Amino acid sequence: MRIGILFGGQSREREISFAGGRTVYDNLNKALFTPVPIFIDSLGNFILLDWKYLYKGTIRDFYPAAEQLPPSPHFFQIYAESLQDQEAIDKSIAAIGKKLQPDELSQHIDFAFLALHGPYGEDGNIQGILEWYNIPYTGAGILPSSIGIDKEIQKAVLASAGFDTPAFTTTSRTSWVQSPQEVISSIEKSFSYPVVVKAPHQGSSIGVAIAKNQQELIDGINRAFFIQKIAPGMWKSWSDEQKRNFLLQFTDIREGLGFPVLVDGKLIHHPEELWLLLDESEKDELSLESPNGESGILIESFIKGKEFSCIVIADQDNQPLALPPTEIRKSSTLFDYRSKYLPGISRKITPIELPETAIQEIMSKCERLFTSLHSQVYARLDGFYTEDGAIYLNDPNTTSGMLPSSFFFHQAAEIGLNPSQFLTYIIAKSLEARTQAGKHIYQLNQLRANLNGQLKAIANAEEQRTKVAVIMGGFSSERHISVESGRNIFEKLASSDKYLPIPIFLTGNEDQHELYQLPVNIMLKDNADDIRDKIKANKAAHPVIDAIRTRAAHITDTYASGEALQLETLDYDQLAARVDFAFIALHGRPGEDGAVQQQLEQRGIPYNGSGVASSQVSINKFETNERLRKEGILVADHLLVHQEDYQKDKAQTLATIAERFPFPLIAKPADDGCSSAVKKIKSPEELEAFCEMMFRDTEAFPQGPKAALNLKDNEEFPQKNYFLVESLIGPEGADRFLEITGGMLTRLDNEGNLTYEVFEPSEALASGEVLSLEEKFLAGEGQNITPARFGDSREEYQRVAKEVKQVLEKTARVIGVEGYCRIDAFVRIYPHKVETIIIEINSLPGMTPATAIFHQSALNNMKPYEFIDEIIAFGFARKQLKTPIS
Structure with a gap:
């Protein structure tokens, strides 16, 4: 079956959609499906994308094409809407693929997997186009999509169905622009701080703010309307670097207004154009406004309680089945864009830590809301559980984020489905859902029958696959990225018909490696520390999860062949008896130092990457630099700084560094990577702070050095007894x-x-x-x-x-x-x-x-x-x- 993956799009969530589309492309079972990437640009063009561009970091890295970009002395990356030349747009499309008209889609795909978010993707628009051209698609149909995109309509549906909702009001853009003080006064009469401000048609927490005082409320309302004020006088006082950084953030549609932008009624398309306008303006203040801003926004009372998210799927009988709700523990008050998508910033606790009856009540309400919204196939429902036991559901999503760390995969893993298997289930259920519209039933049933036959054939061929241990985790500051790498390797291999990946988590210390075979639900926990905590607790499955697995048994029997559901302790000898190959997805120590390789070689297990001797050299940046320099390869001037010398004579150690290396210099761990604790040191005070941080005797950050280096609370900064100083390369x-x-x-x-x-x-x-x-x-x-x-x-x-x-x-x-x-x-x-x-x-x-x-x-x-x-x-x-x- 040719699965057209529709991703990108016109909304502010296009980058997450782009990354999610890549996840779907990689994870679709290649024995069942042929993935076809259909990129939708920010102007609404359908593009049959050359697969190579899927693996760019961002949309702006490849589109518009570099050759078609207008001159930009400050090198700004832009989206297609900043181009005003249709010929340049057409040439950009031709450079990355082939432009398709909607009526041509059916020539290339049999089915559409929707990885689009926000307006044009979750609002019924794309669903309507696909229905017109008789192409089945994933998820909800037109009606639930149009309800799900509008937070104000959702409030009415929730209230009419008997769900608790926080007090809320709306305000229009016209009212705000004409009488901001009246709007503020009205809100302050009806609500006490904090209040929540929401842009009603956005997702991924874009345009959402929690205001604790009047100034934050003003800022939050402007943000939700996509309005920004700037004083040209302040702009002119900035350096070129400060101006460029401001416009970089402004161009980023997730946090800034983006382009084009209205400046006192004039439409500006490019950041260089805005730079010149701000340089030349004599006004005290300019108002910058997105032409695609909201016409009205929501103001809600703040709900204090545990925040959760729950995926609901249609089961084999088309009844709603709530997967175990996940509690979101944030490092800040707002579960914002970065908290949602960067591993380690927030934590996901599944199921939410509440009494079993409370969890069941949350799930029951989510299932009831799924029905009330006429949802199909799946939905993601968010909410709060308050101290007095009230449950508030809000912001239902008809398309969930598709990143590897998303709730979508995280909760499916709790019933034993890996990402590839869950995507197969979503496609199968979506085919069934489309038959309910009474259109092209014979064609849809043929697709369903073919898919069911292929699933049975795959299950019978399970034992013929090469068994690969994917070793992830570790105990270095790079352990979280190691887990991300390991999961990605696992998912790529799981979607093939050649390999059977087995997730192995390594923890312990340098003297004793501890190995665990992970069930998929533990493998998809938020980060390495969450996985380690689950392993150490080694509890039996939560009763709620046991009950869900029982209800979902028919699904997992069909779609989840070969997945372990129990945690198992292993040693290297047992690993050797179980696998044909080991893929080391570890970073830093152990893994890149030869220690794991040594254990594998002793047992005859083939593995990826360099051998023991080479790994022992490359892990040591100082030794690597020394060897390269002897061979005539250029490296930075470098020096090892030892804790013993520093503690013996702090002043002399700092003086020795300062005499040899002018400020600024680079200080970093000598055997860690992933940018952990790599700092540009600009003064003797920062150098001393770096030494104090690196040589600290407790895991906690000492406050003085932390402040001097401007470290975040959750930043990885290892404790070492030596580190590397290098000259700054310019x-x-x-x-x-x-x-x-x-x-x-x-x-x-x-x-x-x-x-x-x-x-x-x-x-x-x-x-x-x-x-x-x-x-x-x-x-x-x-x-x-x-x-x-x-x-x-x-x-x-x-x-x-x-x-x-x-x-x-x-x-x-x-x-x-x-x-x-x-x-x-x-x-x-x-x-x-x-x-x-x-x-x-x-x-x-x-x-x-x-x-x-x-x-x-x-x-x-x-x-x-x-x-x-x-x-x-x-x-x-x-x-x-x-x-x-x-």
Whole structure:
């Protein structure tokens, strides 16, 4: 069955939709379905997308096409609505795929999987188009979608169906613009602080604010109406860097107004145009307004209680079945966009920590609301449980987020469905739901019958698949990203008919590795610490989850073949008896230091990546730098700082560093990655604070150093007895200066010699002083330009890229890298020379869905699964060699 994945779209949630579409594309069972990516741009064009562009970090990384962008001296990435040239739009579409008219969709797809969010995606519009052209689709039909998109209509439906709702009022844009003080006074008469302000047609917490005082209420209302005030005088006082950062955030439609924007009635399409206008304006204040803002907003009383989210699905008898509701524990008051989608920022507790009767009551109400809204197939219902036992349901969603960490997959895992299996169930139930409309029933039933026959064939072929242990977690500051990488590997392998992945969680310490085979529900917990806590508690399944599993048995019997439901403790010997291969998805120690590899080699288990000796070198950034320098490869000047020396003579240690390295300098752990504790140190005070943080004797952050380094509460900052200081690498007068990351893959030729396929490097753009964790690994956050901007012409690019790739390959050979790796570097480009300065080697690079190595392998015509398959093939080939690799 050809499954058209519709993603992107015109709403402010298009980046999460883009990332969710990629998740669906990767996780669809390839033995059952052929995924067809249908990207919808922000102008509403349907584009049959070349699959390579799925693996870009953000939409703006590939669309509009770079060649069609207007000049931008400050290098702003823009969406298509900033282009005013139809020819440029058409050429951009042609560069990434083929434009389709709606009546052409049925020539390419049999079924539409909707990964769209917000207006045009969840409001019945796309559902109506698909019904007109007789294409079945996932989820709810036109009526429940049109109800689900409008928070004001939802309030009326909830009230009429007898559900509790918080007190609320509405205010119009006209009232706010004409009489803001009257609106504020009216709200303050009816509500006490805090109050909640909501844009009624947005999702992902866009346009939502919790106001604790009058100024926050004013700011929140402006935000919900997508209005922003700015004083040109203040603008003119900023540096160019401050101006650029303001406009970067402004252009980001998730947090800023985006473009085009109305400025005192004039429509501005590009950030460079707004920059000039603000430079030239003589007014005291300018009002910036989105032309697509809300006409009215909601003001609600604040509900104090436990916040939860509950996925409800239609069961085998088309009755609503609530999956176990998840409690959301936030690091801030608002469960905002970042909290929803970045692992580790908030915590998901499933089921919500309440008495069993209260959980059952929540589920019962969610099932009743599912019916009241005429929902079909599935819905996500959010709500609050208050201290006095009241349940408030709000903001039903007819399309859930589809990121790997989303509630959609998280709760399905509790009944034993992995993401690939759950997507299959959603497709099967959606086919059934479309038959209820009385249209094309024969065609739909044929699709259903074919799918059911294929499901039975797959279940019978289960034992023929290669068993792969996917080892994730660890005990370093990189453990959360390791889990994200491991889950991504698991999901890619689970959607194939070649591999049977088995999730293995590693914890413990360097002296004793503890291994656990995870059931899928524990594997999909929020982060490594949540998984470890679940393992340590080792409790029997919650009675509520047991009951749901019993109700869902018919579903799991059909769709969940091969998934373990029980946690199991293992050792390396037991692992060897259970699997054919081990995929190490660990980062830092253990994993990249050779410790796990040593255990696997002793038991004859083939594995991915570099061997023991190479891993022991590449984990140590100081030793790596020393070896590279001896081979004539450029690295930063570097120095190890030891806790023993610091504690013996703090002043002398700090003086020694300051004498050798001018400020600013770089300080970072010598054997950790993922940007953990990598800091640009600008003063002696910050250097001392870094030492105090790194050499602290408790896990808690000392307040003085924490403040000096501007650390967040949940930031990863390891405790070490040594760290690395490096000189800050700068442009040194180069014509171009870039930070890059370059991936590569190794193979064995017929004589057993190692050959390298070096990918086109990506240019990494940091919004701050160093690349953040979010920019490296969170979909929609980082700006990675692949290939890097080495030159304006193809000839210039190839000249520079050739030299850079030669240095990357030489670096890998010096360190003895095997399998694959990622090398980070800076590049200085002069008229007659190119300098590549190596920062670090990652022998087990991050493999999250958004990481740049997948963008690079895509340019070499490898989908992520194919890239992973190549990595595994090399591990098997290396194991079969009788002589060492040369």
